[in-house]
Amino acid sequence: MAKGVMIVAEQREGALRKISLELASTARKLADQTGDEVSAVLLGSGVEGMAAELGKYGVDKVFVGDNAALEPYVTEAHAEVTAKVIKDNDPAIVLFGASVQGKDLSARVAAKLATGLATDCTDVKLDGGKLVATRPMYAGKCFGEVVINAAPQVASLRPNVFPAAENAKAGAVTKVDVAVGEQKSKVLEVQKDTSGKVDLTEANVIVSGGRGMKGPEGYAILEELAEVLKGTVGASRAAVDAGWRPQKDQVGQTGKVVSPNLYVACGISGAIQHLAGMSSSKCIVAINKDAEAPIFTKADYGVVDDLFKVVPELTAVCKKLVA
Amino acid sequence: MNIIACVKQVPDTEAQIKVKADGSGIEEGQIKWVMNPYDEFGVEEALKLKEKNGGDVTVISVGPARAMETIRTALAMGADKGVHICDPAFDGADAYVVANALAAVIKTLPHDIIFCGQRAIDDDAGQVGAMLAEALGVPQLTLVTKLEFAGSSVKVIRPIEGAQLSIETALPCVVTAQKGLNEPRYASLPGIMKAKKKPVDVKDAAAIGVATDAKAKVAKTIPPPARPPGKIVCGDDPAQKAAELGRLLREEAKVI
Ligand SMILES: Cc1cc2nc3c(=O)[nH]c(=O)nc-3n(C[C@@H](O)[C@H](O)[C@H](O)COP(=O)(O)OP(=O)(O)OC[C@H]3O[C@@H](n4cnc5c(N)ncnc54)[C@H](O)[C@@H]3O)c2cc1C
Ligand SMILES: Cc1cc2nc3c(=O)[nH]c(=O)nc-3n(C[C@H](O)[C@H](O)[C@H](O)COP(=O)(O)OP(=O)(O)OC[C@H]3O[C@@H](n4cnc5c(N)ncnc54)[C@H](O)[C@@H]3O)c2cc1C
Numbered sequence: 001m002a003k004g005v006m007i008v009a010e011q012r013e014g015a016l017r018k019i020s021l022e023l024a025s026t027a028r029k030l031a032d033q034t035g036d037e038v039s040a041v042l043l044g045s046g047v048e049g050m051a052a053e054l055g056k057y058g059v060d061k062v063f064v065g066d067n068a069a070l071e072p073y074v075t076e077a078h079a080e081v082t083a084k085v086i087k088d089n090d091p092a093i094v095l096f097g098a099s100v101q102g103k104d105l106s107a108r109v110a111a112k113l114a115t116g117l118a119t120d121c122t123d124v125k126l127d128g129g130k131l132v133a134t135r136p137m138y139a140g141k142c143f144g145e146v147v148i149n150a151a152p153q154v155a156s157l158r159p160n161v162f163p164a165a166e167n168a169k170a171g172a173v174t175k176v177d178v179a180v181g182e183q184k185s186k187v188l189e190v191q192k193d194t195s196g197k198v199d200l201t202e203a204n205v206i207v208s209g210g211r212g213m214k215g216p217e218g219y220a221i222l223e224e225l226a227e228v229l230k231g232t233v234g235a236s237r238a239a240v241d242a243g244w245r246p247q248k249d250q251v252g253q254t255g256k257v258v259s260p261n262l263y264v265a266c267g268i269s270g271a272i273q274h275l276a277g278m279s280s281s282k283c284i285v286a287i288n289k290d291a292e293a294p295i296f297t298k299a300d301y302g303v304v305d306d307l308f309k310v311v312p313e314l315t316a317v318c319k320k321l322v323a
Numbered sequence: 324m325n326i327i328a329c330v331k332q333v334p335d336t337e338a339q340i341k342v343k344a345d346g347s348g349i350e351e352g353q354i355k356w357v358m359n360p361y362d363e364f365g366v367e368e369a370l371k372l373k374e375k376n377g378g379d380v381t382v383i384s385v386g387p388a389r390a391m392e393t394i395r396t397a398l399a400m401g402a403d404k405g406v407h408i409c410d411p412a413f414d415g416a417d418a419y420v421v422a423n424a425l426a427a428v429i430k431t432l433p434h435d436i437i438f439c440g441q442r443a444i445d446d447d448a449g450q451v452g453a454m455l456a457e458a459l460g461v462p463q464l465t466l467v468t469k470l471e472f473a474g475s476s477v478k479v480i481r482p483i484e485g486a487q488l489s490i491e492t493a494l495p496c497v498v499t500a501q502k503g504l505n506e507p508r509y510a511s512l513p514g515i516m517k518a519k520k521k522p523v524d525v526k527d528a529a530a531i532g533v534a535t536d537a538k539a540k541v542a543k544t545i546p547p548p549a550r551p552p553g554k555i556v557c558g559d560d561p562a563q564k565a566a567e568l569g570r571l572l573r574e575e576a577k578v579i
Contacts, residue, residue: 108456115538119448137544184461190487193487202484205579247468299553300550303556303568321569
């Protein structure tokens with residue numbers, strides 16, 4: 001009988017990623033309702049030390065797979081080992097992060113296990129012991145409550161949505177067999193972004209600019225505000241297509257879907273494709289000189305004025321507030 | 324080169340989505356249907372590979388009768404032939420079912436590289452590419468923004484959070500496309516005329532021999548949670564508005 005909740009932890013370069021703690025806390029909450037165990041799969045090279053931190057966030061048992069072939073992440077190797085650990089331990093529910101790696105891995109593993117997967121969930125609950133996963137569809141224009149009629153029930157959780165709360169458990173380590181065959185894919189190079197900014201999908205604060213920024217130079221004032229708020233700068237598609245900002249900065253239906261605590265939209269009209277990418281943000285601020293701009297329909301706070309005047313003032317105000 | 328591009332017909336990004344009163348899905352009446360935007364990047368990359376290396380591009384779609392329009396769009400862009408997997412049995416299919424249906428057809432065709440979109444903008448599952456790769460037993464390269472073909476392998480760029488990976492993979496493989504990979508071409512008028520005569524093979528579930536029962540089901544569709552109405556921040560000048568906004572963000576929203 002399938003039992004318990006298993007999370008597939010994600011680490012990079014010797015540290016757990018924040019999503020792993022969000023997964024652990026969420027799994028703990030679910031498992032406590034049925035009095036079951038939370039286990040974790042942790043793969044990589046030299047990762048055993050991270051098991052203790054998973055324990056701190058509610059994991060009872062950590063299956064550690066340590067092998068140089070698992071670092072850096074290669075889909076097929078991770079999928080093979082992860083699927084084997086799941087099969088051998090038969091959890092009722094498996095949770096992945098809906099990060100780039102988690103999405104890549106979860107779909108492959110679900111296919112290996114011939115089961116269903118609910119992607120990018122923003123809520124999970126139990127109903128009569130069965131998982132009900134709520135996930136945005138049509139880029140957040142509606143939501144679906146997904147149930148999975150196969151075992152295990154697999155879901156990936158959107159980063160930054162589920163709280164990570166300490167709840168110390170054993171985090172006892174069990175080593176697993178990690179024999180993986182010759183891989184057809186090879187990572188040739190990892191080119192790190194040296195800006196030191198967190199990725200938009202993981203940022204707590206995003207300051208975004210659109211066509212209203214008038215050109216690439218305009219973004220300097222957004223960078224300053226983002227710096228003060230420890231945030232990351234995003235952009236509308238119009239700004240990306242104009243070549244003012246790199247593709248990775250685009251928020252929206254054909255860019256990144258983000259859920260920060262604070263999203264500040266400057267000189268963005270609020271086209272439906274842009275709103276699709278950011279309307280799950282917890283607090284939305286719009287700064288736009290056109291009072292009729294659709295962005296104001298989603299904004300918690302709107303400022304109708306010239307952004308080139310408001311943003312520098314706001315930066316000065318915030319500097320004092322956070323000091 | 325034998326190139327396959329998987330395409331899905333989805334509601335236009337401008338579409339207003341209205342949930343049916345009983346939560347059983349969305350109202351489809353007013354919707355304009357288009358090729359999934361990410362699939363346009365996949366088809367474009369397929370055509371570019373063919374133009375450079377020779378070969379043949381086959382587009383495949385699982386969907387109701389209207390999905391034929393999307394196959395014709397890809398043919399008008401320059402693809403050579405199509406396969407339309409069309410059967411009411413696929414109503415309510417999930418990514419697993421769709422991926423296995425695509426795999427069943429692709430196994431019968433020569434294939435060096437298969438393109439999917441990174442996700443379909445309706446269900447937003449982002450699963451089919453990886454599940455298809457598993458069903459075919461080939462590697463997957465998801466969220467690709469650059470691709471170079473090198474004979475028996477491809478080299479791609481794949482952005483992850485805070486870094487870019489350069490990955491080399493032996494063919495055949497599945498590649499999922501995202502914005503940045505290329506600029507999809509528009510179908511030309513002669514292209515549209517030619518597309519009408521290109522062959523499209525229509526197959527039902529029995530012909531491809533796959534199970535159609537979904538593992539994941541949307542039990543209920545619900546409208547997004549309503550946001551409380553916003554406030555317009557008042558003030559005589561930009562400085563006052565900024566000060567008031569800062570105060571609200573600190574004291575009321577508690578986000579800074
Ligand atoms: C309750 C319900 C009812 C549904 N009813 C129908 C229906 O009547 N008819 C129907 O066709 N679908 C229907 N679907 C949708 C469905 O089967 C999806 O295609 C499937 O869930 C895949 O998820 P996705 O579209 O999000 O694909 P993703 O995994 O996000 O798609 C990624 C990529 O895979 C490829 N791909 C995805 N789907 C297809 C496809 N169908 N054909 C070719 N390539 C594809 C594309 O390249 C796409 O860019 C229904 C889904 C649900 C949940
Ligand atoms: C298939 C498809 C996919 C798409 N995907 C995306 C996507 O992922 N993301 C996305 O963003 N868009 C997307 N779009 C594009 C979208 O439709 C809009 O064109 C785009 O979002 C507009 O960007 P914008 O708001 O920056 O520009 P505009 O709509 O031009 O708005 C500029 C705004 O700036 C304001 N402004 C100008 N000067 C000032 C000033 N000095 N002070 C204050 N305000 C000022 C103006 O009042 C205006 O509201 C997509 C479109 C399609 C067709």
